[in-house]
Structure formats: C-alpha cells, structure tokens
Amino acid sequence: MKIFTEWMDANPIIMEWLDPILVIFACIVVYYLSRTYLIRLIKVLSKRSKSKIDDVILEQGVLSKLSYLGPLIILHQYIEVLPDIVSRYQPIISALIIFIMLAVTGSLLNALYEIYSGLAISKKFPLKSYLQVVKIFIYIIGTLVIISILIGKSPLVLLSGLGALTAVLMLVFRDTILSFVASMQISTSDLVKVGDWVESPTFGADGDVIDIALHHIKIQNWDKTISTIPTHKMIDSSFKNWRGMSSSGGRRVKRSIHIDINSIKFCTQEMLDRFSRIHYISEYIQSKSDELTQYNNQDQSGMDELVNGRRMTNIGTFRAYIISYLRNHPNVRQDMTLLVRQLQSTDTGLPIQLYFFTNTVDWIDYENIQSDIFDHIMAALNGFDLSVYQSPTGSDFNKLSGN
Numbered sequence: 001m002k003i004f005t006e007w008m009d010a011n012p013i014i015m016e017w018l019d020p021i022l023v024i025f026a027c028i029v030v031y032y033l034s035r036t037y038l039i040r041l042i043k044v045l046s047k048r049s050k051s052k053i054d055d056v057i058l059e060q061g062v063l064s065k066l067s068y069l070g071p072l073i074i075l076h077q078y079i080e081v082l083p084d085i086v087s088r089y090q091p092i093i094s095a096l097i098i099f100i101m102l103a104v105t106g107s108l109l110n111a112l113y114e115i116y117s118g119l120a121i122s123k124k125f126p127l128k129s130y131l132q133v134v135k136i137f138i139y140i141i142g143t144l145v146i147i148s149i150l151i152g153k154s155p156l157v158l159l160s161g162l163g164a165l166t167a168v169l170m171l172v173f174r175d176t177i178l179s180f181v182a183s184m185q186i187s188t189s190d191l192v193k194v195g196d197w198v199e200s201p202t203f204g205a206d207g208d209v210i211d212i213a214l215h216h217i218k219i220q221n222w223d224k225t226i227s228t229i230p231t232h233k234m235i236d237s238s239f240k241n242w243r244g245m246s247s248s249g250g251r252r253v254k255r256s257i258h259i260d261i262n263s264i265k266f267c268t269q270e271m272l273d274r275f276s277r278i279h280y281i282s283e284y285i286q287s288k289s290d291e292l293t294q295y296n297n298q299d300q301s302g303m304d305e306l307v308n309g310r311r312m313t314n315i316g317t318f319r320a321y322i323i324s325y326l327r328n329h330p331n332v333r334q335d336m337t338l339l340v341r342q343l344q345s346t347d348t349g350l351p352i353q354l355y356f357f358t359n360t361v362d363w364i365d366y367e368n369i370q371s372d373i374f375d376h377i378m379a380a381l382n383g384f385d386l387s388v389y390q391s392p393t394g395s396d397f398n399k400l401s402g403n
Contacts, residue, residue, distance in 0.1 A: 023074065023075065023078045026074055027070075027071035027074050027075060028071070030070040030071055030074060031067060031068070031070060031071045034066075034067040034070055035064075035067050038063075038067075039063050039064065039067065042054075042058070042063060043058060046058055052115070052118070053111075053115055056111045056114045056115055057108075057111045059111075059114075060107040060108070060110045060111040060114070061107055062104055062107045062108055062111060065100060065103045065104045065107060066100075066104055068100050069097065069100050069101070069104075072093055072096055072097050072100065073097065075093050076090065076093050076094060076097060091149050091150050091152070092150070094149050095146045095149050095150055098142055098145055098146050098149070099142075099146060101142075102138065102139060102142040105135075105138055106135055106138075106139075109131050109134065109135055112131070113127065113128060113131050128211070128212060128213050128214070130183070132213065132214035132215075133180050133214060136176070175215065175230070175232065176214065176215065178231075178232035179214050179215045179216075179230065179231040179232050180214060181232070182231045182232040182234065182235040183212070183214060183231055185235055186212065186231070186234075186235070191235075191241065192209055192212065192217065192234070192239075192241060193209065193212070193243075194209050194210065194211065194212060195208060195209065196208070196209045196241055196242070196243045196246075197209075197241070197242035197243070197245075197246060198219055198239055198240070198241050198242070199239060199240040199242065200219070200227075200229065200234070200237065200238075200239040200240075201238075202237040202238070202239075203227055203229050203233075203237070204227065205219040205221060205227035205229060206219075206221055206222060207219050207220045207221035207222050207227070208220050210226075212231075213231070214231065215230065215231060216228045216229060216230055216231060217229050217230075217231055217234050245361060246361050248336070248357075248361075249333075249359070249360075249361065250333040250336050250357035250358060250359060250360075250361070251357060251358050251360065251361045251366045252355070252356075252357050253354060253355070253356050253357070253358060253370045253373075254353065254354075254355050255353070255354055255370070255374065256343065256351040256352060256353040256354070257351070257352045257354075257374075257377065257378070257381075257388060258346075258348050258349035258350065258351050258352075258388060258389040259315060259349050259350045259351075259352055259381075259386055259387070259388065259389060260349050260386070260387045260388065260389040260390075261345060261349060261350050261389075262387075263314075263385060263386045263387040264313065264314065264315045264350065264386070265313065265314055265385070266306050266311045266312070266313055266314075267311065267312040267313060267314055267317060271314065271385065272285060272289065272312065274383075275317055275384070278321065278383070280321055280324035280325055280328065281317065281320055281321045281324055284317075284320050284324065285312075285317070288312060288320075289312070292309075292310045292311065292312065295309070295310050296309040296310060314384045314385050314386055315342075315350070315352075315384075315386065317384060318352075318380075318381070318384040318386055319340050319342070319352065321380065321384070322340045322352075322354065322377060323338070323339075323340050325373075325376070325377070326338055326340070326354070326356055326373070329373065330359075331358055331359050331360070331369045332356050332357070332358065332359065332369075332373075333356070333357040333358065333359050336356075336357040337355060337356070337357065338355070338356045338357070339355050339356075340352065340353070340354055340355070341353050341355070348389050348391075349388075349389030350389075354373075354374075354377075358370065
C-alpha cells in the first residue's frame with residue numbers, strides 16, 4: 001500500500017485523471033447494464049405476466065429512455081471531479097436530465113392512453129385530446145425550466161415575461177385553443193365518439209370515426225379513404241351522427257314507387273273476387289266491402305255511376321297489401337314506425353312511399369332486405385292491374401312507329 005501511495009505521489013497526473021476516469025467508467029457500466037441486462041430481464045418477466053400494462057410501457061420505450069438517466073445523474077453528482085473544461089457544461093447536463101424526464105413523462109402518458117383505449121369506456125369518453133393538452137402544458141413548463149437552467153435565471157423571471165407574449169402565444173396557439181374547446185364540447189355533449197357513423201357533407205366525409213385527437217377527427221369513409229377534419233371546424237359545421245340508428249337496432253327505409261296514374265281505377269267485382277284470394281288482404285277485402293256496402297245503402301245516391309258512393313280502388317287495395325306484407329315480414333321491425341302513404345302526384349306518376357325499419361343495421365343485410373321487399377312489391381303490381389311509371393324508351397317509340 002505504501003509503495004502504491006508513493007507511486008501515486010510520484011505521478012500526480014495519473015492521480016488527477018483517476019477520478020474522472022472512474023466517473024466515466026461508472027457511467028458506461030450503468031448504461032450498459034441497464035440497456036443490456038435490466039431491460040432484457042424486464043422484457044422476459046413482462047412476457048410471462050398476464051397483464052398488458054407492462055407490455056404497453058415497454059412498447060412506448062419508457063425503460064429505454066430511463067436508461068439514459070443513470071449516466072446523466074452520475075455525471076451531475078460527480079461533475080466537480082471532472083476537469084474544469086467539462087465542469088462548465090453542468091447546466092447542459094442538468095438540462096439533458098430535464099429533457100429525458102420530459103420524454104419519459106410523454107411516453108408514460110402515451111402508455112396511459114393505450115391502456116385506457118383498451119377499456120370499453122374509452123369509446124364513450126375519449127381522453128386523447130385532454131392528454132395532448134396535458135403534454136403540451138408539461139412540455140411548455142419543461143422548456144421554460146431548461147431555458148432557465150441554461151441561462152442561469154429563475155423560471156419565474158421567464159414566466160413574468162410571458163405577459164408581454166400573450167398576444168403572440170394566442171396567435172400561435174389559436175387552432176390549439178379552439179380545438180381544445182371544441183374537444184371539450186364534443187366530450188361533454190357526447191356529440192361524437194370513436195366508432196360512430198358520421199356524415200359531414202361539408203368535408204365530403206361519410207364513414208366511421210376512427211380517431212378523436214386534439215387538432216383533428218379522423219373518419220374512415222366507406223371507400224376506405226381517410227378524411228381528416230379539424231376539430232373546431234367539425235363543431236362549426238353541420239354533420240349527421242347515425243349513432244341513434246345503430247343503437248336502436250333498426251335502420252330506416254324511406255323509398256317510393258311511382259305508379260302510372262293511367263293504371264289507377266275502381267275495383268270491379270271480378271277484381272275484388274281475385275283480391276280476396278290473396279292471403280294477406282282477404283280479411284281486409286271482406287271488412288272493407290261490408291263497410292262500403294253499409295255506407296252506400298244509407299247514402300242512396302245511386303250506384304249506377306262508378307263515381308257515386310264509395311268504392312274500393314286498386315291503388316288503395318295495393319297500399320293495404322303492402323302494409324299487411326310488411327307487418328308479416330320477419331326482417332321488418334314491428335315496434336318502430338311503419339307506414340305506407342300516398343304523396344302528391346308529380347310528372348313522374350303517383351308516389352307510394354314505404355317508410356319502415358329493418359331489424360338490422362348492417363349495411364349489406366340492410367340492402368339485401370330492402371331489395372327483396374321491393375322486388376316482391378314491384379312484381380306484385382301487375383296482380384293489382386297497376387303499372388310503374390317509366391319514361392318512354394327507344395323500344396316504346398319503335399312500337400308506336402310500327403317497327
């Protein structure tokens with residue numbers, strides 16, 4: 001030991017550099033151990049764990065960023081043993097520590113959002129925009145602390161000067177402030193949430209909401225394209241949310257058949273006999289005939305003319321048939337609005353509008369159900385001596401010309 005001491009006294013340069021070398025060596029060892037062994041060990045343990053929380057934290061790189069803190073803390077604590085030229089950079093090391101802590105905090109918030117997104121409540125109360133505001137606030141405070149460390153001033157000095165920059169900050173962060181307010185309106189009023197079918201003609205968007213962030217709302221259209229709408233502009237413009245339809249379990253059909261007015265007429269006895277054999281309206285024909293017979297007997301207006309008294313028509317009987325057909329259809333909701341009404345006649349015929357709800361909200365099933373219903377109804381028109389209005393085509397003109 002005495003010999004070593006004498007040798008060190010004889011070589012003061014080695015003694016001067018021994019402590020810095022040990023500090024640098026300790027930083028390298030801590031960084032190497034944390035990156036090579038500690039993180040690997042935690043990854044192995046997380047794979048064996050049933051919880052997904054540790055997996056999310058690893059995916060966000062929280063531990064990878066934390067591995068930089070060890071060497072920086074050692075340098076910060078033992079900076080005085082390093083040469084003066086290195087000691088001058090202590091504020092930079094302190095600033096780097098704050099920077100790494102900001103990065104770790106951001107990754108933890110991202111991990112928190114990923115964990116929350118896996119919960120069912122996340123679709124009803126999205127927190128992404130709020131977390132983004134929290135991250136912006138933390139980054140602003142962290143940036144002020146870093147600047148104060150580098151310039152050697154108190155953060156309060158910088159904060160006192162922010163009053164003069166308020167107008168500039170309001171201008172720079174105008175969209176952010178508007179989007180934050182809009183996000184609060186969306187969340188508190190429950191206007192839109194992830195998974196909703198939203199239609200916004202102003203922005204040409206029609207599809208499912210896949211993301212609600214601070215500055216934008218992403219909508220995946222039915223053609224698989226993505227529409228990105230600024231959050232505050234989404235509130236300023238009108239849009240349609242189909243969530244009520246989805247939650248009700250029924251999807252509306254509102255569609256008309258245009259009847260050729262020339263095919264509308266009073267029913268003859270032969271027609272009534274034929275209609276009475278139709279299962280869905282046999283009882284209707286009997287009860288309606290009895291009602292009209294009783295009325296006409298009391299009216300005594302003379303039944304020689306068709307326009308006297310009350311008579312059944314093929315269009316009215318057809319409407320009764322459609323109602324009965326829909327009432328007996330297994331894919332039509334019977335607990336929701338169902339009606340068949342006659343609209344004002346137009347130059348394209350007399351519209352008979354069907355208004356009902358299917359028992360599914362799935363798009364493909366919905367289209368198949370309404371197509372099957374209208375296939376049947378269009379084919380049944382001839383049975384009531386009715387025809388659909390159709391504009392003249394080339395074949396019609398050929399028939400008129402005798403070709």
